[in-house]
Amino acid sequence: MPLVRAATRDDAGDLARIHVETWHAAYPGIVPDSLLATMTLDTAVERWRTALPLLSPNHCLVAVEAGEDAAGDVTGFVRCGPSRDEGAAGTTGEVFSLYVHPASWAGGHGRSLLDAATGLLAGEGFTDATLWVLAANDRAQRFYRRCGWHPDGRTKRHHRDGAVLVEAGYRRQL
Ligand SMILES: CC(C)(COP(=O)(O)OP(=O)(O)OC[C@H]1O[C@@H](n2cnc3c(N)ncnc32)[C@H](O)[C@@H]1OP(=O)(O)O)[C@@H](O)C(=O)NCCC(=O)NCCS
Known part of the structure; x- marks a missing residue:
């Protein structure tokens, strides 16, 4: 099984690579090509370098290939924290994003990251958690x-770089 640890500033390059390569593997046909084209490594590296120092400690976790090398390859990441939804209870946490590099799909990395994020939120006193997933992303749903989440009936339209994306809300007790 993969190991999960807190992300550090040194992970920016790996996080950007995983973010971009996972988008290009998972999202054709799910998000418009024009939006996929904006997801480039240079832009992503810049975004992660800026974002990582601003994130609360432990609210960005990475999965690392378990093995003899303690500094093994990063295979995925999860970001979580208090819910960002308007009107959400203070006891509701949120999983903001979860990405596993396609080379490591179906190897338990996604589940390990999600378990770590929900464990962290529960330890911080959150009693339930929500997330948004693209309505057309059947695999992720x-x-x-399978990981114990269920659709909560909410949908929202999200505008990004000229594209309109429809997302579905999921929820689980912690
Ligand atoms: C969704 C995603 C995070 C799952 O990560 P993963 O590492 O492939 O998942 P795991 O190997 O941990 O699988 C966990 C469970 O899901 C199941 N699963 C994996 N792939 C599946 C698939 N294609 N269809 C159905 N179930 C699947 C596994 O069988 C496993 O169940 P089990 O533990 O009961 O056997 C990963 O595919 C991904 O990054 N996708 C692209 C980005 C994305 O969609 N992120 C979510 C956006 S909100």
């Missing part, structure tokens, strides 16, 4: 249901 199957994955979340």
